[in-house]
Amino acid sequence: MSEKTKQIVEEIKKAICGKDYIIVLALTGILSGGHVLMEDVPGMGKTTMALAFSRTMGLDYGRVQFTPDVLPSDITGFSVYDKNSQSMKYQPGAIFHNLFLADELNRASSRTQSALLEAMEEGQVTVDGNSYALPKPFVVIATQNPSGASGTSLLPDSQMDRFAIRISMGYPSSKDEKIMIQNRQNGHNPITDVQQVCTTADILTMQDEVNHVYMSDPILDYILSLVNQTRKHKDLERGASPRATLALTSMAKSYAYLCNRDYVIPTDVRDVFYPVMGHRLLLTPEAEVNEKNTTYVAKDILKNTSVPKI
Numbered sequence: 178m179s180e181k182t183k184q185i186v187e188e189i190k191k192a193i194c195g196k197d198y199i200i201v202l203a204l205t206g207i208l209s210g211g212h213v214l215m216e217d218v219p220g221m222g223k224t225t226m227a228l229a230f231s232r233t234m235g236l237d238y239g240r241v242q243f244t245p246d247v248l249p250s251d252i253t254g255f256s257v258y259d260k261n262s263q264s265m266k267y268q269p270g271a272i273f274h275n276l277f278l279a280d281e282l283n284r285a286s287s288r289t290q291s292a293l294l295e296a297m298e299e300g301q302v303t304v305d306g307n308s309y310a311l312p313k314p315f316v317v318i319a320t321q322n323p324s325g326a327s328g329t330s331l332l333p334d335s336q337m338d339r340f341a342i343r344i345s346m347g348y349p350s351s352k353d354e355k356i357m358i359q360n361r362q363n364g365h366n367p368i369t370d371v372q373q374v375c376t377t378a379d380i381l382t383m384q385d386e387v388n389h390v391y392m393s394d395p396i397l398d399y400i401l402s403l404v405n406q407t408r409k410h411k412d413l414e415r416g417a418s419p420r421a422t423l424a425l426t427s428m429a430k431s432y433a434y435l436c437n438r439d440y441v442i443p444t445d446v447r448d449v450f451y452p453v454m455g456h457r458l459l460l461t462p463e464a465e466v467n468e469k470n471t472t473y474v475a476k477d478i479l480k481n482t483s484v485p486k487i
Contacts, residue, residue, distance in 0.1 A: 179437045181383070182208075184374040188233040191370045193226050194360070195353030201435060202344050202452055203230065203318075207380075208387050209431035211341020211424055212297050212317040214456065221346040223320040225368060227278045230318070232371045234380055237312065239274030243285035249292035253302040254309070267304060272296055275312050275377060279319035283332055290336055293317065297339040314380050341424045342449070343456035383434075390430040391440040395485035400425055400446055406478045407454060412464035413474060417457050425453045443484045451475040 182204065189200050203226065206213040215223040224240075231238035241247065254270035271277070272293070282290060296302050297317055301310050319340070321332065337343075349357065360367045400422065408416030417425075428449040433441045451472065458471045 181375050181379055182435055185230075185233050188371050188374055189226065189229045192229040192367045193222055194357045195349050196222075196226075196346060199344050199346060200226070202342060202449070205428055205431045205435055205449065206342045207234075207314075207316050208383050208434065209341055209424070209427035210314075210384050210387075211427060212319070212339060214337070214340040214343040215318065215320045215346065216323060216343055216456075217320070217346045218323060221348075223346060224278065224280060226346070227276070227318040227320075228368060229371050231276045231278075232368070233374050234276075235373045235376045236275035236314070236316075236380075237377075238276050238278070239271050240278040240280060241271045242280045243282050243289070245284065245286055247285050247289050249289050250304075252289065252292040253296070254304055256305045265305070267307065267309065269309070270302070272302065273309075273311060275314055275316070277315075277317050279317060281322060282319040283321040283330055287330070287333060290332060294336060294339065297336075314377060314384060337456050338418055338420055340456065341428060342452040344452055387427070387431045387434045390433050390438075392426065392430060393440070393487060395487055396429070396441050396443065396446065397426075399443060399482070399485050400429070402482050403446070403450060403478060406482055407458060407474075410474055410478060412461055412469055412477075413458055414461045415459035417454055421454060421457050425450065428453050442487065447479055447484075450479060 185204060186197070186200055190197065193200060203213050203215075207230070215226070217223055227240075228238065230236065241252065250270065252270045252272050254268050254273070256265040256267050258264075259266040279293065292302075296311060296315075300313070300315055301308050303309075317340075404417050404422045404425065407413060410416065425446065429441050429445045432445045432449050433439075436445070454475055455471045458474060460469065460471065460474070464474070
């Protein structure tokens with residue numbers, strides 16, 4: 178399937194200019210079976226990237242633009258009385274897609290945000306005591322504006338922890354922005370150039386192959402050492418959870434897979450460490466006063482944790 182992954186990246190590059198590493202990270206998250214959080218100011222191409230993934234990977238796509246008046250039942254579905262059968266009938270919500278785009282998730286109420294928790298963790302939703310399985314593969318790509326932007330609220334920690342990675346598009350270079358303008362001449366939208374190169378069955382196969390990527394005991398011990406460092410670092414009030422450990426393990430395997438290897442090396446772990454951990458770490462008040470951030474702490478942990486020789 179290595180040729181398929183290369184094709185996916187090349188197709189998405191038709192719509193997203195100069196963000197090859199971000200594209201690879203997002204694909205790594207999807208193939209690891211995780212969910213992706215994209216945080217950036219409006220207009221950076223977050224929604225375009227999600228749509229490009231759905232097109233090229235053949236994923237059934239659903240989108241909700243989150244606002245304060247979106248209800249949990251809009252996401253999970255609801256039961257209504259069916260006069261013909263004289264019983265309650267379940268009406269599926271917007272989440273019943275292979276790829277669910279939660280656009281500007283941090284503009285929704287906490288109650289609505291929490292409607293995603295069960296779906297993201299267990300691949301199902303429960304309505305009126307009945308559980309309904311979501312289609313496979315299932316991935317949530319959520320976008321949010323930076324904290325403090327008008328009309329936003331912080332996502333609960335329990336939800337942040339359910340995202341395998343958090344990535345940021347960032348501003349394009351002048352060269353890439355010029356290409357973006359040129360690609361849109363005469364009203365053309367590059368997203369229409371993105372072609373489907375695989376099916377949902379291919380994605381499930383790739384996810385299964387990722388699960389079978391070999392990870393040696395020294396690599397496992399390295400991951401555990403990194404995670405334990407987050408739990409006792411002097412600048413962190415709260416470190417990574419066991420769920421974060423599993424996410425880092427799966428992401429390292431997926432990254433190795435995209436590098437066309439069936440085994441994990443320390444570089445795979447290091448390259449995905451911050452995208453996996455950055456949104457899970459909570460700084461101490463003293464660290465914030467000293468203008469430190471989670472990037473600084475992650476680099477310090479990587480620097481001071483011995484790398485296994487394999």
